[in-house]
Amino acid sequence: MTVDGSRVFSQQSTVNSQRLECGIIYFLEFPKCTISKSSSSSPQLTMSETSSFPPHKIIGVGVIWNDQEQILIDRRRPEGAMGGLWEFPGGKIEPGETIRECIQREISEELGIVIEVGEHLITIDHTYTDLRVTLTVHHCRHVTGIPQPLESDEIRWVTLEELEEFTFPKANIQIIAALKGSGEWGVGR
Ligand SMILES: Nc1nc2c([nH]c(=O)n2[C@H]2C[C@H](O)[C@@H](COP(=O)(O)OP(=O)(O)OP(=O)(O)O)O2)c(=O)[nH]1
Numbered sequence: 001m002t003v004d005g006s007r008v009f010s011q012q013s014t015v016n017s018q019r020l021e022c023g024i025i026y027f028l029e030f031p032k033c034t035i036s037k038s039s040s041s042s043p044q045l046t047m048s049e050t051s052s053f054p055p056h057k058i059i060g061v062g063v064i065w066n067d068q069e070q071i072l073i074d075r076r077r078p079e080g081a082m083g084g085l086w087e088f089p090g091g092k093i094e095p096g097e098t099i100r101e102c103i104q105r106e107i108s109e110e111l112g113i114v115i116e117v118g119e120h121l122i123t124i125d126h127t128y129t130d131l132r133v134t135l136t137v138h139h140c141r142h143v144t145g146i147p148q149p150l151e152s153d154e155i156r157w158v159t160l161e162e163l164e165e166f167t168f169p170k171a172n173i174q175i176i177a178a179l180k181g182s183g184e185w186g187v188g189r
């Protein structure tokens with residue numbers, strides 16, 4: 001059983017069947033975990049990438065530039081974490097993936113476009129009330145495809161100056177400050 005529908009886990013730990021009576025506590029403390037059957041037929045609890053609280057997500061993020069020096073932002077769906085806030089496209093890294101591969105895949109999944117991943121902009125470690133995120137941000141260049149909000153509510157191309165008009169998660173204050181410092185897109189420089 002997968003508790004939150006998430007994919008593969010990079011670290012695993014198990015508890016034996018005697019401790020399964022406390023399974024509900026594990027679910028409450030570690031929302032990303034699975035129960036599976038071991039070869040000896042005793043059930044095991046398999047936990048996600050973190051056993052700490054709050055849980056820690058490693059995220060690849062792309063600041064996608066077009067030829068008009070605009071940046072693509074998307075609004076998160078109203079339901080779920082940080083619903084309704086604007087963000088730079090991206091998402092959780094999968095096992096065996098590099099950050100660049102993660103950004104390329106997430107942007108293809110979320111927007112249906114092909115991008116080129118350029119220079120590293122900044123890496124931010126931020127702790128929200130119930131979640132810690134490490135956001136590794138790269139400049140990207142839009143190559144082909146018309147962006148569509150496949151996993152978000154809305155998308156917009158905006159200038160660096162216009163970013164001020166949108167509400168982003170707290171961690172993005174540092175991303176936007178770094179962007180203002182770096183000025184231009186970082187592909188092919
Ligand atoms: N993509 C993105 N995430 C951000 C930004 N700023 C920020 O705090 N975050 C946080 C919000 C989320 O908690 C986390 C991204 O994780 P997510 O759950 O949306 O990841 P995902 O796209 O892979 O989505 P899913 O597989 O869970 O559906 O990082 C940002 O600018 N872009």
Ligand SMILES: [Mg+2]
Binds near residue numbers: 090091092106110
């Ligand atoms: Mg995402």
